[in-house]
Amino acid sequence: MMIRSLVEEIENYLKELLAQSPHGWIEVQRKDLAEKFACVPSQITYVLNTRFNLKCGYFVESRRGGRGYIRIWKIDSCFRGLFPEDAIPGDYLGLLHTLVQKGFLTEREAFLLNLVFRVIESKVHGEFGSFLNRQIFREVLTSLGFLRNLEEGTTGSQARLPDRKG
Amino acid sequence: MMIRSLVEEIENYLKELLAQSPHGWIEVQRKDLAEKFACVPSQITYVLNTRFNLKCGYFVESRRGGRGYIRIWKIDSCFRGLFPEDAIPGDYLGLLHTLVQKGFLTEREAFLLNLVFRVIESKVHGEFGSFLNRQIFREVLTSLGFLRNLEEGTTGSQARLPDRKG
DNA sequence: TATAATAAAAGTCAAGGAAAGTCAAAAGGT
DNA sequence: ACCTTTTGACTTTCCTTGACTTTTATTATA
Missing domain, CATH: 3.30.56.130 (Transcriptional regulator CtsR, winged HTH domain)
Structure with a gap:
Protein backbone atom coordinates (compact mmCIF):
# COMPACT_ATOMS: atom_id res chain seq x y z
CA MET A 1 0.00 0.00 0.00
CA ILE A 75 -19.28 0.70 14.27
CA ASP A 76 -20.35 -2.08 12.07
CA SER A 77 -23.91 -1.36 11.37
CA CYS A 78 -26.10 0.42 13.81
CA PHE A 79 -29.24 -0.85 12.24
CA ARG A 80 -28.49 -4.51 12.23
CA GLY A 81 -31.48 -6.68 12.90
CA LEU A 82 -34.14 -4.08 12.43
CA PHE A 83 -35.78 -6.12 9.73
CA PRO A 84 -36.64 -9.78 9.65
CA GLU A 85 -34.38 -11.72 7.32
CA ASP A 86 -36.58 -12.08 4.29
CA ALA A 87 -38.84 -9.13 4.72
CA ILE A 88 -37.64 -7.71 1.48
CA PRO A 89 -38.29 -9.61 -1.70
CA GLY A 90 -36.10 -9.55 -4.75
CA ASP A 91 -37.88 -7.09 -6.93
CA TYR A 92 -35.93 -3.97 -6.10
CA LEU A 93 -36.95 -2.21 -9.24
CA GLY A 94 -40.55 -2.14 -8.10
CA LEU A 95 -39.61 -1.04 -4.64
CA LEU A 96 -37.41 1.70 -5.99
CA HIS A 97 -40.23 2.89 -8.19
CA THR A 98 -42.49 3.04 -5.21
CA LEU A 99 -39.99 4.99 -3.18
CA VAL A 100 -39.61 7.45 -5.99
CA GLN A 101 -43.35 7.81 -6.31
CA LYS A 102 -43.71 8.51 -2.64
CA GLY A 103 -41.02 11.11 -2.84
CA PHE A 104 -38.46 9.34 -0.71
CA LEU A 105 -35.93 9.01 -3.47
CA THR A 106 -35.19 11.04 -6.55
CA GLU A 107 -35.04 9.39 -9.95
CA ARG A 108 -31.30 9.72 -9.99
CA GLU A 109 -30.92 8.17 -6.57
CA ALA A 110 -33.05 5.24 -7.57
CA PHE A 111 -31.11 4.93 -10.79
CA LEU A 112 -27.83 4.71 -8.90
CA LEU A 113 -29.16 2.17 -6.46
CA ASN A 114 -30.55 0.05 -9.23
CA LEU A 115 -27.13 0.14 -10.81
CA VAL A 116 -25.66 -1.18 -7.59
CA PHE A 117 -28.18 -4.00 -7.39
CA ARG A 118 -27.48 -5.00 -10.95
CA VAL A 119 -23.73 -5.09 -10.46
CA ILE A 120 -24.12 -7.29 -7.42
CA GLU A 121 -26.61 -9.50 -9.17
CA SER A 122 -24.22 -10.04 -12.02
CA LYS A 123 -21.10 -10.58 -9.94
CA VAL A 124 -22.39 -12.38 -6.91
CA HIS A 125 -24.38 -15.38 -7.87
CA GLY A 126 -26.79 -17.31 -5.77
CA GLU A 127 -28.03 -16.82 -2.28
CA PHE A 128 -25.25 -14.56 -1.14
CA GLY A 129 -25.97 -12.06 -3.85
CA SER A 130 -29.53 -11.60 -2.79
CA PHE A 131 -28.48 -11.51 0.82
CA LEU A 132 -26.16 -8.61 0.01
CA ASN A 133 -28.82 -6.75 -1.85
CA ARG A 134 -31.21 -7.25 1.00
CA GLN A 135 -28.68 -5.82 3.41
CA ILE A 136 -28.13 -2.80 1.25
CA PHE A 137 -31.79 -2.21 0.76
CA ARG A 138 -32.30 -2.44 4.46
CA GLU A 139 -29.67 0.16 5.13
CA VAL A 140 -31.22 2.42 2.57
CA LEU A 141 -34.62 2.09 4.15
CA THR A 142 -33.36 2.81 7.60
CA SER A 143 -31.60 5.92 6.45
CA LEU A 144 -34.63 7.17 4.60
CA GLY A 145 -35.76 8.78 7.80
CA PHE A 146 -32.63 10.88 7.75
CA LEU A 147 -32.71 11.39 4.06
CA ARG A 148 -36.21 12.65 4.15
CA ASN A 149 -35.23 15.53 6.34
CA LEU A 150 -32.37 16.49 4.13
CA GLU A 151 -33.39 19.02 1.59
CA GLU A 152 -30.57 19.96 -0.67
CA GLY A 153 -28.19 22.21 1.15
CA THR A 154 -29.54 22.02 4.65
CA THR A 155 -27.03 21.65 7.39
CA GLY A 156 -26.85 19.55 10.45
CA SER A 157 -28.50 16.46 9.11
CA GLN A 158 -27.08 13.03 9.57
CA ALA A 159 -27.66 12.06 6.00
CA ARG A 160 -24.42 13.52 4.87
CA LEU A 161 -21.25 12.14 3.59
CA PRO A 162 -18.79 11.97 6.43
CA ASP A 163 -16.24 14.73 6.19
CA ARG A 164 -12.78 13.79 5.27
CA LYS A 165 -11.66 16.37 7.71
CA GLY A 166 -13.41 16.14 11.06
CA MET B 1 3.21 14.41 -33.48
CA ILE B 75 -12.76 5.33 -17.53
CA ASP B 76 -12.93 2.46 -19.90
CA SER B 77 -15.19 0.34 -17.86
CA CYS B 78 -16.56 -1.82 -20.61
CA PHE B 79 -15.30 -5.33 -20.47
CA ARG B 80 -12.34 -4.58 -18.32
CA GLY B 81 -13.58 -6.75 -15.53
CA LEU B 82 -10.47 -7.73 -13.72
CA PHE B 83 -8.14 -5.36 -12.01
CA PRO B 84 -5.10 -5.79 -9.89
CA GLU B 85 -5.81 -5.51 -6.24
CA ASP B 86 -4.81 -1.88 -5.88
CA ALA B 87 -6.44 -0.55 -9.01
CA ILE B 88 -8.59 1.81 -7.09
CA PRO B 89 -6.85 2.95 -4.00
CA GLY B 90 -8.49 2.67 -0.68
CA ASP B 91 -11.35 4.69 0.49
CA TYR B 92 -14.22 5.79 -1.62
CA LEU B 93 -15.07 8.59 0.72
CA GLY B 94 -12.53 10.88 -0.88
CA LEU B 95 -13.76 10.01 -4.33
CA LEU B 96 -17.36 10.60 -3.39
CA HIS B 97 -16.40 13.93 -1.90
CA THR B 98 -14.74 14.91 -5.12
CA LEU B 99 -17.81 13.99 -7.12
CA VAL B 100 -20.03 16.01 -4.82
CA GLN B 101 -17.70 18.94 -4.94
CA LYS B 102 -17.64 18.89 -8.71
CA GLY B 103 -21.37 18.79 -8.83
CA PHE B 104 -21.74 15.31 -10.25
CA LEU B 105 -23.46 13.90 -7.21
CA THR B 106 -25.65 15.41 -4.56
CA GLU B 107 -24.86 14.92 -0.92
CA ARG B 108 -27.72 12.47 -0.66
CA GLU B 109 -26.54 10.42 -3.60
CA ALA B 110 -23.04 10.25 -2.18
CA PHE B 111 -24.44 9.34 1.18
CA LEU B 112 -26.35 6.45 -0.31
CA LEU B 113 -23.38 5.18 -2.24
CA ASN B 114 -21.17 5.40 0.79
CA LEU B 115 -23.75 3.33 2.58
CA VAL B 116 -23.51 0.71 -0.12
CA PHE B 117 -19.73 0.59 0.04
CA ARG B 118 -19.82 0.22 3.79
CA VAL B 119 -22.31 -2.62 3.69
CA ILE B 120 -20.25 -4.49 1.16
CA GLU B 121 -17.08 -3.79 3.05
CA SER B 122 -18.55 -5.23 6.19
CA LYS B 123 -20.25 -8.23 4.62
CA VAL B 124 -17.80 -9.25 1.96
CA HIS B 125 -14.38 -9.49 3.39
CA GLY B 126 -11.12 -9.56 1.55
CA GLU B 127 -10.31 -9.42 -2.10
CA PHE B 128 -13.77 -10.00 -3.45
CA GLY B 129 -15.29 -7.20 -1.41
CA SER B 130 -12.94 -4.61 -2.82
CA PHE B 131 -13.42 -6.07 -6.26
CA LEU B 132 -17.16 -5.58 -5.94
CA ASN B 133 -16.78 -2.02 -4.74
CA ARG B 134 -14.47 -1.23 -7.61
CA GLN B 135 -16.98 -2.59 -10.06
CA ILE B 136 -19.75 -0.54 -8.59
CA PHE B 137 -17.66 2.57 -8.53
CA ARG B 138 -16.72 2.18 -12.15
CA GLU B 139 -20.31 1.71 -13.15
CA VAL B 140 -21.25 4.83 -11.27
CA LEU B 141 -18.53 6.82 -12.95
CA THR B 142 -19.40 5.70 -16.43
CA SER B 143 -23.06 6.37 -15.95
CA LEU B 144 -22.24 9.82 -14.64
CA GLY B 145 -20.38 10.59 -17.82
CA PHE B 146 -23.32 9.22 -19.67
CA LEU B 147 -25.64 11.39 -17.66
CA ARG B 148 -23.74 14.49 -18.42
CA ASN B 149 -23.91 13.79 -22.11
CA LEU B 150 -27.61 13.33 -21.84
CA GLU B 151 -28.09 16.58 -20.01
CA GLU B 152 -26.37 18.51 -22.73
CA GLY B 153 -28.30 16.84 -25.46
CA THR B 154 -32.02 16.78 -25.64
CA THR B 155 -34.72 17.03 -23.00
CA GLY B 156 -33.69 17.82 -19.50
CA SER B 157 -33.40 14.12 -19.13
CA GLN B 158 -31.93 12.77 -15.97
CA ALA B 159 -30.95 9.28 -15.09
CA ARG B 160 -34.06 7.26 -15.43
CA LEU B 161 -34.97 4.10 -13.78
CA PRO B 162 -35.90 1.43 -16.26
CA ASP B 163 -39.62 0.87 -16.43
CA ARG B 164 -41.01 -1.81 -14.32
CA LYS B 165 -41.65 -4.94 -16.20
CA GLY B 166 -44.99 -6.60 -16.00
C1' DT C 1 -6.72 8.12 56.69
C1' DA C 2 -7.45 12.24 54.26
C1' DT C 3 -5.36 15.58 51.68
C1' DA C 4 -1.81 17.73 48.98
C1' DA C 5 1.85 17.36 45.57
C1' DT C 6 3.66 15.21 41.56
C1' DA C 7 3.87 12.89 37.39
C1' DA C 8 1.85 10.94 33.44
C1' DA C 9 -1.10 10.73 30.37
C1' DA C 10 -4.54 12.93 26.67
C1' DG C 11 -6.86 17.42 24.84
C1' DT C 12 -6.92 22.11 22.66
C1' DC C 13 -5.74 25.54 19.67
C1' DA C 14 -3.49 28.37 16.71
C1' DA C 15 0.46 29.25 13.74
C1' DG C 16 2.96 27.97 9.61
C1' DG C 17 3.74 25.82 5.40
C1' DA C 18 2.65 23.20 1.37
C1' DA C 19 -0.14 21.94 -1.80
C1' DA C 20 -4.34 22.60 -5.19
C1' DG C 21 -8.48 25.67 -6.66
C1' DT C 22 -10.67 30.00 -8.50
C1' DC C 23 -11.43 33.63 -11.44
C1' DA C 24 -10.84 37.13 -14.43
C1' DA C 25 -7.76 39.72 -17.26
C1' DA C 26 -4.48 39.56 -21.00
C1' DA C 27 -2.79 37.38 -25.09
C1' DG C 28 -3.27 34.51 -29.35
C1' DG C 29 -5.37 32.27 -33.16
C1' DT C 30 -9.21 31.69 -36.64
C1' DA D 1 -15.16 39.53 -33.33
C1' DC D 2 -15.08 35.34 -31.07
C1' DC D 3 -13.23 31.50 -28.83
C1' DT D 4 -9.37 29.25 -26.76
C1' DT D 5 -5.13 29.58 -24.19
C1' DT D 6 -1.98 31.67 -20.87
C1' DT D 7 -0.98 34.12 -16.74
C1' DG D 8 -0.98 35.52 -11.97
C1' DA D 9 -2.97 37.29 -7.76
C1' DC D 10 -5.73 35.56 -4.33
C1' DT D 11 -8.32 31.68 -1.73
C1' DT D 12 -9.12 27.31 0.40
C1' DT D 13 -7.81 22.93 2.10
C1' DC D 14 -4.97 19.89 4.53
C1' DC D 15 -0.91 18.47 7.23
C1' DT D 16 2.52 19.26 10.82
C1' DT D 17 4.23 21.22 14.91
C1' DG D 18 4.52 23.01 19.53
C1' DA D 19 3.15 25.53 23.53
C1' DC D 20 -0.21 25.30 26.86
C1' DT D 21 -4.28 23.07 29.47
C1' DT D 22 -6.97 19.49 31.68
C1' DT D 23 -7.66 15.06 33.62
C1' DT D 24 -6.26 10.98 36.15
C1' DA D 25 -3.43 8.04 38.99
C1' DT D 26 0.16 7.67 42.21
C1' DT D 27 2.97 9.11 45.87
C1' DA D 28 4.16 11.86 49.80
C1' DT D 29 2.70 14.19 53.89
C1' DA D 30 -0.02 15.81 57.94
Whole structure:
Protein backbone atom coordinates (compact mmCIF):
# COMPACT_ATOMS: atom_id res chain seq x y z
CA MET A 1 0.00 0.00 0.00
CA MET A 2 1.28 3.35 -0.98
CA ILE A 3 1.66 5.79 1.86
CA ARG A 4 1.07 9.38 1.04
CA SER A 5 1.46 11.14 4.33
CA LEU A 6 2.04 10.57 7.98
CA VAL A 7 -1.68 10.87 8.62
CA GLU A 8 -2.42 8.07 6.23
CA GLU A 9 0.39 5.96 7.56
CA ILE A 10 -1.04 6.15 11.05
CA GLU A 11 -4.57 5.72 9.75
CA ASN A 12 -3.61 2.56 7.89
CA TYR A 13 -1.77 1.18 10.85
CA LEU A 14 -4.76 1.60 13.12
CA LYS A 15 -7.17 0.17 10.58
CA GLU A 16 -4.90 -2.81 10.16
CA LEU A 17 -4.92 -3.34 13.90
CA LEU A 18 -8.69 -3.07 13.89
CA ALA A 19 -9.04 -5.54 11.07
CA GLN A 20 -7.04 -8.04 13.02
CA SER A 21 -8.84 -7.47 16.25
CA PRO A 22 -11.40 -10.14 17.08
CA HIS A 23 -13.43 -7.76 19.26
CA GLY A 24 -14.02 -4.98 16.80
CA TRP A 25 -12.11 -2.54 18.97
CA ILE A 26 -8.52 -1.80 19.87
CA GLU A 27 -6.72 0.03 22.62
CA VAL A 28 -3.66 2.15 22.09
CA GLN A 29 -1.72 4.92 23.74
CA ARG A 30 -1.24 8.25 22.10
CA LYS A 31 2.23 8.61 23.48
CA ASP A 32 3.30 5.21 22.15
CA LEU A 33 1.91 5.88 18.73
CA ALA A 34 3.62 9.25 18.61
CA GLU A 35 6.85 7.54 19.48
CA LYS A 36 6.36 4.76 16.97
CA PHE A 37 5.73 7.20 14.17
CA ALA A 38 8.20 9.77 15.42
CA CYS A 39 5.73 12.59 15.55
CA VAL A 40 4.15 14.99 17.96
CA PRO A 41 1.34 13.44 20.06
CA SER A 42 -1.23 15.87 18.78
CA GLN A 43 -0.69 14.37 15.36
CA ILE A 44 -2.40 11.27 16.69
CA THR A 45 -5.28 13.37 17.91
CA TYR A 46 -5.55 14.83 14.45
CA VAL A 47 -5.73 11.41 12.84
CA LEU A 48 -8.39 10.36 15.31
CA ASN A 49 -10.45 13.47 14.71
CA THR A 50 -10.31 13.36 10.95
CA ARG A 51 -10.31 9.64 10.19
CA PHE A 52 -11.97 7.91 13.08
CA ASN A 53 -14.95 10.05 13.90
CA LEU A 54 -18.54 8.91 14.11
CA LYS A 55 -19.29 9.99 10.60
CA CYS A 56 -16.54 7.74 9.35
CA GLY A 57 -18.04 4.84 11.22
CA TYR A 58 -15.75 4.81 14.22
CA PHE A 59 -16.13 5.65 17.84
CA VAL A 60 -13.26 6.74 20.05
CA GLU A 61 -13.18 6.56 23.79
CA SER A 62 -10.24 7.81 25.81
CA ARG A 63 -8.87 8.56 29.21
CA ARG A 64 -6.21 11.00 30.28
CA GLY A 65 -3.69 10.81 33.04
CA GLY A 66 -1.77 7.85 34.32
CA ARG A 67 -2.77 4.62 32.61
CA GLY A 68 -4.47 6.70 30.04
CA TYR A 69 -5.65 5.02 26.87
CA ILE A 70 -7.41 5.47 23.58
CA ARG A 71 -9.94 2.90 22.54
CA ILE A 72 -11.24 2.78 18.99
CA TRP A 73 -14.40 0.98 17.99
CA LYS A 74 -15.58 0.19 14.53
CA ILE A 75 -19.28 0.70 14.27
CA ASP A 76 -20.35 -2.08 12.07
CA SER A 77 -23.91 -1.36 11.37
CA CYS A 78 -26.10 0.42 13.81
CA PHE A 79 -29.24 -0.85 12.24
CA ARG A 80 -28.49 -4.51 12.23
CA GLY A 81 -31.48 -6.68 12.90
CA LEU A 82 -34.14 -4.08 12.43
CA PHE A 83 -35.78 -6.12 9.73
CA PRO A 84 -36.64 -9.78 9.65
CA GLU A 85 -34.38 -11.72 7.32
CA ASP A 86 -36.58 -12.08 4.29
CA ALA A 87 -38.84 -9.13 4.72
CA ILE A 88 -37.64 -7.71 1.48
CA PRO A 89 -38.29 -9.61 -1.70
CA GLY A 90 -36.10 -9.55 -4.75
CA ASP A 91 -37.88 -7.09 -6.93
CA TYR A 92 -35.93 -3.97 -6.10
CA LEU A 93 -36.95 -2.21 -9.24
CA GLY A 94 -40.55 -2.14 -8.10
CA LEU A 95 -39.61 -1.04 -4.64
CA LEU A 96 -37.41 1.70 -5.99
CA HIS A 97 -40.23 2.89 -8.19
CA THR A 98 -42.49 3.04 -5.21
CA LEU A 99 -39.99 4.99 -3.18
CA VAL A 100 -39.61 7.45 -5.99
CA GLN A 101 -43.35 7.81 -6.31
CA LYS A 102 -43.71 8.51 -2.64
CA GLY A 103 -41.02 11.11 -2.84
CA PHE A 104 -38.46 9.34 -0.71
CA LEU A 105 -35.93 9.01 -3.47
CA THR A 106 -35.19 11.04 -6.55
CA GLU A 107 -35.04 9.39 -9.95
CA ARG A 108 -31.30 9.72 -9.99
CA GLU A 109 -30.92 8.17 -6.57
CA ALA A 110 -33.05 5.24 -7.57
CA PHE A 111 -31.11 4.93 -10.79
CA LEU A 112 -27.83 4.71 -8.90
CA LEU A 113 -29.16 2.17 -6.46
CA ASN A 114 -30.55 0.05 -9.23
CA LEU A 115 -27.13 0.14 -10.81
CA VAL A 116 -25.66 -1.18 -7.59
CA PHE A 117 -28.18 -4.00 -7.39
CA ARG A 118 -27.48 -5.00 -10.95
CA VAL A 119 -23.73 -5.09 -10.46
CA ILE A 120 -24.12 -7.29 -7.42
CA GLU A 121 -26.61 -9.50 -9.17
CA SER A 122 -24.22 -10.04 -12.02
CA LYS A 123 -21.10 -10.58 -9.94
CA VAL A 124 -22.39 -12.38 -6.91
CA HIS A 125 -24.38 -15.38 -7.87
CA GLY A 126 -26.79 -17.31 -5.77
CA GLU A 127 -28.03 -16.82 -2.28
CA PHE A 128 -25.25 -14.56 -1.14
CA GLY A 129 -25.97 -12.06 -3.85
CA SER A 130 -29.53 -11.60 -2.79
CA PHE A 131 -28.48 -11.51 0.82
CA LEU A 132 -26.16 -8.61 0.01
CA ASN A 133 -28.82 -6.75 -1.85
CA ARG A 134 -31.21 -7.25 1.00
CA GLN A 135 -28.68 -5.82 3.41
CA ILE A 136 -28.13 -2.80 1.25
CA PHE A 137 -31.79 -2.21 0.76
CA ARG A 138 -32.30 -2.44 4.46
CA GLU A 139 -29.67 0.16 5.13
CA VAL A 140 -31.22 2.42 2.57
CA LEU A 141 -34.62 2.09 4.15
CA THR A 142 -33.36 2.81 7.60
CA SER A 143 -31.60 5.92 6.45
CA LEU A 144 -34.63 7.17 4.60
CA GLY A 145 -35.76 8.78 7.80
CA PHE A 146 -32.63 10.88 7.75
CA LEU A 147 -32.71 11.39 4.06
CA ARG A 148 -36.21 12.65 4.15
CA ASN A 149 -35.23 15.53 6.34
CA LEU A 150 -32.37 16.49 4.13
CA GLU A 151 -33.39 19.02 1.59
CA GLU A 152 -30.57 19.96 -0.67
CA GLY A 153 -28.19 22.21 1.15
CA THR A 154 -29.54 22.02 4.65
CA THR A 155 -27.03 21.65 7.39
CA GLY A 156 -26.85 19.55 10.45
CA SER A 157 -28.50 16.46 9.11
CA GLN A 158 -27.08 13.03 9.57
CA ALA A 159 -27.66 12.06 6.00
CA ARG A 160 -24.42 13.52 4.87
CA LEU A 161 -21.25 12.14 3.59
CA PRO A 162 -18.79 11.97 6.43
CA ASP A 163 -16.24 14.73 6.19
CA ARG A 164 -12.78 13.79 5.27
CA LYS A 165 -11.66 16.37 7.71
CA GLY A 166 -13.41 16.14 11.06
CA MET B 1 3.21 14.41 -33.48
CA MET B 2 2.28 17.96 -34.21
CA ILE B 3 1.94 20.04 -31.08
CA ARG B 4 -0.21 23.08 -31.44
CA SER B 5 -0.09 24.45 -27.96
CA LEU B 6 1.10 23.94 -24.45
CA VAL B 7 -2.28 22.51 -23.51
CA GLU B 8 -1.88 19.77 -26.05
CA GLU B 9 1.66 19.12 -25.05
CA ILE B 10 0.64 18.55 -21.45
CA GLU B 11 -2.41 16.62 -22.55
CA ASN B 12 -0.31 14.29 -24.65
CA TYR B 13 2.20 13.81 -21.92
CA LEU B 14 -0.47 12.77 -19.44
CA LYS B 15 -2.16 10.48 -21.92
CA GLU B 16 1.15 8.86 -22.64
CA LEU B 17 1.65 8.25 -18.95
CA LEU B 18 -1.83 6.82 -18.72
CA ALA B 19 -1.26 4.55 -21.68
CA GLN B 20 1.79 3.13 -19.99
CA SER B 21 0.15 2.71 -16.62
CA PRO B 22 -0.89 -0.85 -15.93
CA HIS B 23 -3.66 0.26 -13.58
CA GLY B 24 -5.51 2.69 -15.73
CA TRP B 25 -4.72 5.57 -13.45
CA ILE B 26 -1.79 7.82 -12.69
CA GLU B 27 -0.84 10.17 -9.94
CA VAL B 28 0.92 13.47 -10.47
CA GLN B 29 1.55 16.75 -8.74
CA ARG B 30 0.36 19.98 -10.19
CA LYS B 31 3.42 21.78 -8.96
CA ASP B 32 5.77 19.27 -10.60
CA LEU B 33 3.98 19.37 -13.90
CA ALA B 34 4.01 23.14 -13.89
CA GLU B 35 7.70 23.00 -13.31
CA LYS B 36 8.31 20.42 -16.00
CA PHE B 37 6.44 22.42 -18.60
CA ALA B 38 7.59 25.77 -17.31
CA CYS B 39 4.15 27.20 -16.84
CA VAL B 40 1.94 28.46 -14.06
CA PRO B 41 0.21 25.79 -12.00
CA SER B 42 -3.23 26.89 -13.02
CA GLN B 43 -2.36 25.90 -16.56
CA ILE B 44 -2.42 22.32 -15.36
CA THR B 45 -5.82 22.89 -13.85
CA TYR B 46 -6.98 24.17 -17.18
CA VAL B 47 -5.74 21.09 -19.00
CA LEU B 48 -7.46 18.88 -16.47
CA ASN B 49 -10.73 20.76 -16.75
CA THR B 50 -10.84 20.86 -20.51
CA ARG B 51 -9.23 17.56 -21.50
CA PHE B 52 -9.70 15.17 -18.66
CA ASN B 53 -13.26 15.65 -17.53
CA LEU B 54 -15.89 12.96 -17.25
CA LYS B 55 -17.31 13.84 -20.58
CA CYS B 56 -13.97 13.06 -22.15
CA GLY B 57 -13.89 9.75 -20.35
CA TYR B 58 -11.59 10.67 -17.53
CA PHE B 59 -12.00 11.21 -13.84
CA VAL B 60 -9.78 13.40 -11.74
CA GLU B 61 -9.43 13.20 -8.03
CA SER B 62 -7.25 15.54 -6.05
CA ARG B 63 -6.19 16.69 -2.66
CA ARG B 64 -4.85 20.04 -1.54
CA GLY B 65 -2.42 20.84 1.18
CA GLY B 66 0.74 19.11 2.22
CA ARG B 67 1.36 15.96 0.22
CA GLY B 68 -1.35 16.97 -2.14
CA TYR B 69 -1.82 15.04 -5.34
CA ILE B 70 -3.80 14.75 -8.53
CA ARG B 71 -4.99 11.36 -9.66
CA ILE B 72 -6.32 10.78 -13.13
CA TRP B 73 -8.28 7.77 -14.22
CA LYS B 74 -9.27 6.65 -17.62
CA ILE B 75 -12.76 5.33 -17.53
CA ASP B 76 -12.93 2.46 -19.90
CA SER B 77 -15.19 0.34 -17.86
CA CYS B 78 -16.56 -1.82 -20.61
CA PHE B 79 -15.30 -5.33 -20.47
CA ARG B 80 -12.34 -4.58 -18.32
CA GLY B 81 -13.58 -6.75 -15.53
CA LEU B 82 -10.47 -7.73 -13.72
CA PHE B 83 -8.14 -5.36 -12.01
CA PRO B 84 -5.10 -5.79 -9.89
CA GLU B 85 -5.81 -5.51 -6.24
CA ASP B 86 -4.81 -1.88 -5.88
CA ALA B 87 -6.44 -0.55 -9.01
CA ILE B 88 -8.59 1.81 -7.09
CA PRO B 89 -6.85 2.95 -4.00
CA GLY B 90 -8.49 2.67 -0.68
CA ASP B 91 -11.35 4.69 0.49
CA TYR B 92 -14.22 5.79 -1.62
CA LEU B 93 -15.07 8.59 0.72
CA GLY B 94 -12.53 10.88 -0.88
CA LEU B 95 -13.76 10.01 -4.33
CA LEU B 96 -17.36 10.60 -3.39
CA HIS B 97 -16.40 13.93 -1.90
CA THR B 98 -14.74 14.91 -5.12
CA LEU B 99 -17.81 13.99 -7.12
CA VAL B 100 -20.03 16.01 -4.82
CA GLN B 101 -17.70 18.94 -4.94
CA LYS B 102 -17.64 18.89 -8.71
CA GLY B 103 -21.37 18.79 -8.83
CA PHE B 104 -21.74 15.31 -10.25
CA LEU B 105 -23.46 13.90 -7.21
CA THR B 106 -25.65 15.41 -4.56
CA GLU B 107 -24.86 14.92 -0.92
CA ARG B 108 -27.72 12.47 -0.66
CA GLU B 109 -26.54 10.42 -3.60
CA ALA B 110 -23.04 10.25 -2.18
CA PHE B 111 -24.44 9.34 1.18
CA LEU B 112 -26.35 6.45 -0.31
CA LEU B 113 -23.38 5.18 -2.24
CA ASN B 114 -21.17 5.40 0.79
CA LEU B 115 -23.75 3.33 2.58
CA VAL B 116 -23.51 0.71 -0.12
CA PHE B 117 -19.73 0.59 0.04
CA ARG B 118 -19.82 0.22 3.79
CA VAL B 119 -22.31 -2.62 3.69
CA ILE B 120 -20.25 -4.49 1.16
CA GLU B 121 -17.08 -3.79 3.05
CA SER B 122 -18.55 -5.23 6.19
CA LYS B 123 -20.25 -8.23 4.62
CA VAL B 124 -17.80 -9.25 1.96
CA HIS B 125 -14.38 -9.49 3.39
CA GLY B 126 -11.12 -9.56 1.55
CA GLU B 127 -10.31 -9.42 -2.10
CA PHE B 128 -13.77 -10.00 -3.45
CA GLY B 129 -15.29 -7.20 -1.41
CA SER B 130 -12.94 -4.61 -2.82
CA PHE B 131 -13.42 -6.07 -6.26
CA LEU B 132 -17.16 -5.58 -5.94
CA ASN B 133 -16.78 -2.02 -4.74
CA ARG B 134 -14.47 -1.23 -7.61
CA GLN B 135 -16.98 -2.59 -10.06
CA ILE B 136 -19.75 -0.54 -8.59
CA PHE B 137 -17.66 2.57 -8.53
CA ARG B 138 -16.72 2.18 -12.15
CA GLU B 139 -20.31 1.71 -13.15
CA VAL B 140 -21.25 4.83 -11.27
CA LEU B 141 -18.53 6.82 -12.95
CA THR B 142 -19.40 5.70 -16.43
CA SER B 143 -23.06 6.37 -15.95
CA LEU B 144 -22.24 9.82 -14.64
CA GLY B 145 -20.38 10.59 -17.82
CA PHE B 146 -23.32 9.22 -19.67
CA LEU B 147 -25.64 11.39 -17.66
CA ARG B 148 -23.74 14.49 -18.42
CA ASN B 149 -23.91 13.79 -22.11
CA LEU B 150 -27.61 13.33 -21.84
CA GLU B 151 -28.09 16.58 -20.01
CA GLU B 152 -26.37 18.51 -22.73
CA GLY B 153 -28.30 16.84 -25.46
CA THR B 154 -32.02 16.78 -25.64
CA THR B 155 -34.72 17.03 -23.00
CA GLY B 156 -33.69 17.82 -19.50
CA SER B 157 -33.40 14.12 -19.13
CA GLN B 158 -31.93 12.77 -15.97
CA ALA B 159 -30.95 9.28 -15.09
CA ARG B 160 -34.06 7.26 -15.43
CA LEU B 161 -34.97 4.10 -13.78
CA PRO B 162 -35.90 1.43 -16.26
CA ASP B 163 -39.62 0.87 -16.43
CA ARG B 164 -41.01 -1.81 -14.32
CA LYS B 165 -41.65 -4.94 -16.20
CA GLY B 166 -44.99 -6.60 -16.00
C1' DT C 1 -6.72 8.12 56.69
C1' DA C 2 -7.45 12.24 54.26
C1' DT C 3 -5.36 15.58 51.68
C1' DA C 4 -1.81 17.73 48.98
C1' DA C 5 1.85 17.36 45.57
C1' DT C 6 3.66 15.21 41.56
C1' DA C 7 3.87 12.89 37.39
C1' DA C 8 1.85 10.94 33.44
C1' DA C 9 -1.10 10.73 30.37
C1' DA C 10 -4.54 12.93 26.67
C1' DG C 11 -6.86 17.42 24.84
C1' DT C 12 -6.92 22.11 22.66
C1' DC C 13 -5.74 25.54 19.67
C1' DA C 14 -3.49 28.37 16.71
C1' DA C 15 0.46 29.25 13.74
C1' DG C 16 2.96 27.97 9.61
C1' DG C 17 3.74 25.82 5.40
C1' DA C 18 2.65 23.20 1.37
C1' DA C 19 -0.14 21.94 -1.80
C1' DA C 20 -4.34 22.60 -5.19
C1' DG C 21 -8.48 25.67 -6.66
C1' DT C 22 -10.67 30.00 -8.50
C1' DC C 23 -11.43 33.63 -11.44
C1' DA C 24 -10.84 37.13 -14.43
C1' DA C 25 -7.76 39.72 -17.26
C1' DA C 26 -4.48 39.56 -21.00
C1' DA C 27 -2.79 37.38 -25.09
C1' DG C 28 -3.27 34.51 -29.35
C1' DG C 29 -5.37 32.27 -33.16
C1' DT C 30 -9.21 31.69 -36.64
C1' DA D 1 -15.16 39.53 -33.33
C1' DC D 2 -15.08 35.34 -31.07
C1' DC D 3 -13.23 31.50 -28.83
C1' DT D 4 -9.37 29.25 -26.76
C1' DT D 5 -5.13 29.58 -24.19
C1' DT D 6 -1.98 31.67 -20.87
C1' DT D 7 -0.98 34.12 -16.74
C1' DG D 8 -0.98 35.52 -11.97
C1' DA D 9 -2.97 37.29 -7.76
C1' DC D 10 -5.73 35.56 -4.33
C1' DT D 11 -8.32 31.68 -1.73
C1' DT D 12 -9.12 27.31 0.40
C1' DT D 13 -7.81 22.93 2.10
C1' DC D 14 -4.97 19.89 4.53
C1' DC D 15 -0.91 18.47 7.23
C1' DT D 16 2.52 19.26 10.82
C1' DT D 17 4.23 21.22 14.91
C1' DG D 18 4.52 23.01 19.53
C1' DA D 19 3.15 25.53 23.53
C1' DC D 20 -0.21 25.30 26.86
C1' DT D 21 -4.28 23.07 29.47
C1' DT D 22 -6.97 19.49 31.68
C1' DT D 23 -7.66 15.06 33.62
C1' DT D 24 -6.26 10.98 36.15
C1' DA D 25 -3.43 8.04 38.99
C1' DT D 26 0.16 7.67 42.21
C1' DT D 27 2.97 9.11 45.87
C1' DA D 28 4.16 11.86 49.80
C1' DT D 29 2.70 14.19 53.89
C1' DA D 30 -0.02 15.81 57.94
